[in-house]
Amino acid sequence: MPSGSIIGxxxxxxxxxxxNVDGSCRRLEHSAGCGGVCRDAQGKWVNCFARKLGYCSSMKAEILAIYTGLAEAWRFGF
Structure with a gap:
């Protein structure tokens, strides 16, 4: 990334x-979770979620974050 780049x-x-979703795990504690937030074209909050996943890899936590985000969007009719 070039120096001075603005990320937002x-x-x-x-x-x-x-x-926007994210998933993570803590291997030593054998726990993982994911969460996300949905915003509209004005940046206003529309929906959010958090989900406890139990024990899984960080890759699976990320994939489940994407899946849950899509399922929530579908459930709310987006």
Whole structure:
């Protein structure tokens, strides 16, 4: 990444909703979880979620975060 680059959240197009998700695990504690937040084209909060996953790899936690985000978007009709 070039020096001086600004990293930030970008608004989705009008009529769209953007869901940002993340998953993580703590191997020593044998626990994992995921969560996410959905925002509209004005950046306003639409929905969020948090999910306890039990024990799994960090890759599986990330995939389950994406899956859960998509399932929540579908459930709310986005």
């Amino acid at each position: 959240w970008k608004f989705p197009p009008i009529g769209w909703v953007k869901c």
